[in-house]
Amino acid sequence: MAEDVVQDALLTVHRVRHTYQPGLPVKPWLAAIVARRSIDAMRKRGRRGAQETHNQLAYETYADSHANKETAGESASDLTRMMSGLSQGQREALELVKLQDMSLVEASAASGQSVSLLKVNIHRAMKKLRLQFGKGGSE
């Protein structure tokens, strides 16, 4: 970053060299340019930092579907185990709406659960899975 600021300051000195008043000390003129470019660089880094988050899993996950084969089985068995921890109604609601992409009305007709019961079951199931996933992730 320091080298970027130096280069940026050099470019700025080149662009505004006509504003230097011969006879006046050069130090305040140069210091003001370097200070401004340092502030700009820090603001830029601050803005970028505010927009990006650090994802620890990103180092282990790759776009290539074959790249994650070693952990894929493990993840599938984890998911099966977590799903078995759900009640029959919650599992059914999650499978129909989230995995088979059915609308709430279609899922209600298929399962016999009312729409509001489906919503409650999905909400509770997601909450339970999130909790278990969090526990698994921290292990």
Add this chain to the structure above:
Amino acid sequence: MSAVPTDKVVEALAADARPVRTLAPPLARALPLVTLLVLSIGLVVAAAGDVGQLLLRYAGREDMLGWEMMAMLMTGVLAVTAAFYVSIPGRSRLWLLAPLPTFGAWLLLSGLGCYQQLVRSGASGWELGESFHCLLFIVGSSIVIGGPVVWTLSKARPIDPLPVALLAGLGAAAFSAFLLQFFHAFAVTFLDLALHLLAVLLALGVAALVKNRALKPA
């Protein structure tokens, strides 16, 4: 880590470093422009302004009106001059404060004038005059006055354009408010004053919006 080594950047810049004409000192650039602006305003007032009506409107408080208008004019002069100083790297940042005392005096004296108007005319002292026209006048005139100011300032390619743009905007708005006095057919109430202030803020907002395009910062 930079893509290009710094010594290569230095070499490239040195190869491109043709002699340039040095910019004149800030005061030497600001003075002719400010003089030109004041003369232009004088010409407009002489051609179309109504000084008699202005004095009639402020009968009994000419002194305060004189100070109020002096504060507007000085805010314009000081803000534009300060913008020229702030646009040059290494010049004192205290120039940012230069127009504030006169700007404060302008608001204070205008407020006092409004208060006197309220005391004199009772509830009607709160009414809104034709201030929407004043708002358009100040914003429109600020754009006309601010144009040459910003164009001249852009020669310095200011490295920190926002304060330069705000000072130029304040200067243009102050000159516009001064000019408005000669086209203002009614006494100013508090609501009118609030709209005048809004017009100044709008001029500052426009200046901040166009700063990168107009000032061509380095």
